[in-house]
Amino acid sequence: MTHSDPRGARWKPRFIDLFCGAGLLSYGFKSAGFRPNLALDVDRKAIQSYRANISKCAEVGDVSEVRDGINADVIIAGPPCQGFSTLGRRDPKDVRNELGLSVADWVEAIRPKVAVIENVPGFANTEWFDLIKARLVRADYAVQVFVLDAVEYGAAQKRKRAFTIASRVGHVECPSPRRSKPRTFKDVVLNRPIKPNDPMHIWPAPSPLAQQRFEAIPYMGGKRELMLYRPDLCPESWSHIPGEATDVWGRIDPNSPSNTIRCSFLNPSKGRYIHPFEDRVISLREGARLQGIPDSWIMQGEPTPIARQIGNGVPIPLGRAIAKQVMATILRNSGETPAYSAAA
Incomplete structure (x- = not known):
């Protein structure tokens, strides 16, 4: 009305x-x-x-x-x-x-x-x-x-x-x-197919080292698992970073809500932003869905500015x-x- x-x-x-x-x-x-x-x-x-x-x-x-x-x-x-x-x-x-x-x-x-x-x-x-x-x-x-x-x-x-x-x-x-159960990554991303031609379903191409790290990180794993099982892929500086900064290079739990989507969510070193099952960070569209942005939105700019627009909102x-x-x-x-x- x-x-x-x-x-x-x-x-x-x-x-x-x-x-x-x-x-x-x-x-x-x-x-x-x-x-x-x-x-x-x-x-x-x-x-x-x-x-x-x-x-x-x-x-x-x-x-x-x-x-x-x-x-x-x-x-x-x-x-x-x-x-x-x-x-x-x-x-x-x-x-x-x-x-x-x-x-x-x-x-x-x-x-x-x-x-x-x-x-x-x-x-x-x-x-x-x-x-x-x-x-x-x-x-x-x-x-x-x-x-x-x-x-x-x-x-x-x-x-x-x-x-x-x-x-x-x-x-x-x-x-x-809300009285209902919290919505999860699975609810808003995995259970809702993204159109193949969606211009926002993109993510940065990883470097060879980043690709090796993605492939080595197990389900629900992250930086800790890399340091434990693949120290050859980790810089020495990682061992000197305080414990609260270790929740990076992490795979998202598909059965839980995501952590805060920051402006830098295209960078795996900034948080738990790696896809639960695929060897990549989440796409712009997936990050947008976690912010509740409709798929009808096409945001303007290069990927990094778009990620900032998403994370700032x-x-x-x-x-x-x-x-x-x-x-x-x-x-x-x-x-x-x-x-x-x-x-x-």
Whole structure:
């Protein structure tokens, strides 16, 4: 069912997406009944992907410059997380950390009903979060933080993200986790054939050494097994790397959700990204499926930039779960009826 304005015209709440990337969070909101009004990012290839798969409203632009004359019911944003991520250096002086303050500029200027800022869980424990929250509170927004794992909302991937929700139209409920069993790599990849001509079903050709390693890694195995059974294929430096860094060159467990899909998932040295049965890393399409991206999406650019677009995004099932709760809050305030299907 769609909702309508008092004049009877079709109506969907509008949103602006800042730091939009290829648009995974936008797609979650769009599938929950919202309409994108503007999307901004500095990554030209990501904007091309957004325009190809979601909406022509996306532009290459500087998020630090607030646009005049643009209205929106919701602002969503995913400012850079490298300065807060446990996988990065967590440098409090990283200049990218300041970009999150731009979101507060947009909120103060546009006055949306709700703003959603997505980042890594560590973001909520930083001085930058405190600064943003203080500005949102001064602007009469109630601020909540949800730390959610994508695997509990329908993604076949373990990935925790923090959502800062600022609302001036009422309390936004935390989405309830799905009651069904977690989706697995087998569910979304192995049980769903990929079209032979899919342009995103590609992966890097391995070097001769990498190929030997792939062939030597057993089912569910990884770097540990290589060091134990094929030390001739391992550099001496591997024996000096701390234990927590040994879950690399690993085969994915087909009967479990995958580990977090990073921007570098085409590189087996960055995580457990080797196909469960084939001697290769997972393809761009397989990584996209783990993020909940439809097979209809064809992303723009060379393989490495596409992998970055995939890994930088919010898993679509998780973004949709947040979007539905935001929609419900807006509709409670307006008395309208949801436009999305409960089964979506």
